[in-house]
Amino acid sequence: MDKLMLAILLLLKIFMVSTRLTTVCSSLENFSQLEQETYLLDAQFRNTSTGSLLKCVEECQMYRRCASFNFDRVSGLCIMNEKTKNESLTTDLINIKDYVFSDINVWLSKRPGACSEHNCSKTEVCEELNGTHSECVTVYCGKPPAVSKGEMIGANLDFWNINESVSYNCSPGFEPLGERVCQSDGSWSTFTCQRVVTCADLKACNNDYTDGEYWFRVKLANYQYVKVYCSGMATTSPESYITLFGENYSYFLDTDNGACSTSWSGTFEGNTTFSKVKFNPWNFSFLHGGFRFANTSGLFGNFGRTVDCRDSLSCAAKEAGSFQIDTTGTGLKVVDYLTWTDATTVTRSSNGNVITGSCRARCLYCKPTGSGFGAGAFSLEYDTSFVPDNTTAIFPVCKQ
Incomplete structure (x- = not known):
């Protein structure tokens, strides 16, 4: 008997639901x-x-x-x-x-x-507080503001949900700083594409970074990654260097002209070796000055220069002042049109990474001159045959 009653109740429920749906469907047809x-x-x-x-x-x-x-x-x-x-x-x-x-x-x-x-x-919805009062509550953000040097990934919609985020691709030489998120008040959180071209830029990008090697995308290298050593990151004026792996030196001689003595007189003699050279990313050049990463015996010699005070004829068979620039392993090369003063004999390796010079200048500097050398800077070009090891330096990540 219980089963019969249950069946009857079930059939009655189905009938009532069916009747309600039919009534609802038919009633909606009355709305023009x-x-x-x-x-x-x-x-x-x-x-x-x-x-x-x-x-x-x-x-x-x-x-x-x-x-x-x-x-x-x-x-x-x-x-x-x-x-x-x-x-x-x-x-x-x-x-x-x-x-x-x-x-x-x-x-x-x-x-x-x-x-x-x-x-x-x-971007709001009206919510009733009681029978007579209401308030507008933010439920969306509008279009996010444009980002200088940044391109939005995906469609730029008119409305975004609270806590929804937007991603951007920053132009070469710029890195994302912050996160663009739709906030509860309908505003967008701060996001910029931060310029990271120099070590000073890197410090502004992320104050946690310390002295070390970092990958920078350099405009005059066609935005290829160049490994730059940042020095002085704890100071207000960090400096950019390129770490050198080959033999880089400036060998100065100052001997008795007449006797062609091999002993140094103590005025200009000196041998300087360089483990890093100062780098200017803006004009893509080495700066010849700087001794922070130089080791000197005697007088300091500037990068890519030398001097010799012996007579070029009577002492031709003797040792001369000399220098060497070796950029092997850096991804950079000194431009092939860089020239030195007439008293300098310069040879280059077939791949252009190694430049060796000797000097017979009668106490005059043998130094770069003319095209490729401006304001004391050696113009560079990117070595397209270079295969970088990404694990040897840090790719900058900005943080607020």
Whole structure:
């Protein structure tokens, strides 16, 4: 008997549900604002289960962004759209069973309650506090501000959800600083593409970085990565250097001209070796000065220069002042059109990485001159045959 009663109750429930759905479906046909069996594609921004058509209308009216809605007559799902029928493509309005569609502007503009005449923006929703008061609550951010030297990844939408983030590709020579996130007040968090060209830029990019090797993308190297040693990162004026792996020296001689003595007189003699050379990323050059990473015996000799005070004829068979520049392993080469003063004999390796010079100048400097040498700087070019080892230096990551 219990089973029979249970079956009867189950059949009665099915009948009542069926009757209710039939009543709901038939009642919605009485609304002239609705387009029956219709659904708008590619415009939805919010789904909510309202259970009834009029609740869907009221919910849509809470959002100034809501221009139309799709309503599922069976499930009571309310799908809010940010486009009207006229703002959409004709192909976006399709036929789907049990759905109705309507633009919101064909309904009464005033809804019951405190939100009946709200002036909330499209990034806000009206929320009722009680029967007579309401407030506009931010639920979206608008388009994020443009970023100098940055290009957004993906579509630049008109609206973004709270806590949603936007990613950017920064131009070569610039690194991301911060994160662009839609905040709860509708504003965007700070994000910039920070210039990282010099070691001073690196310090501004990330104050945690200490002295060491870093990869910088250099404009005059066609934005190839160049490994730069940053020195003095704990100071207010960090400096940029290139670490040298080959033999780099400046050998100065100052001997008795007449006797061609091999002993030094003590005025200009000196032998200087360089483990690093100062680097200017702006004009892509070595600076001949600087002794922070130089080891000197006697008088300091500038990078890529030498001097010899012995007579060039009577002492031709004797040792001369000399220098060597070896950029092997750095990815850089001194430009092949760089010249030295006439008293200098210069030879270059076949790959251009090694330059050796000797001097017979009668106490005059043998030094770079002319094209490729400006304001004491050796012009460089990128060695296209160089294969960098990415593990030997740090790729900068900026932090606030």
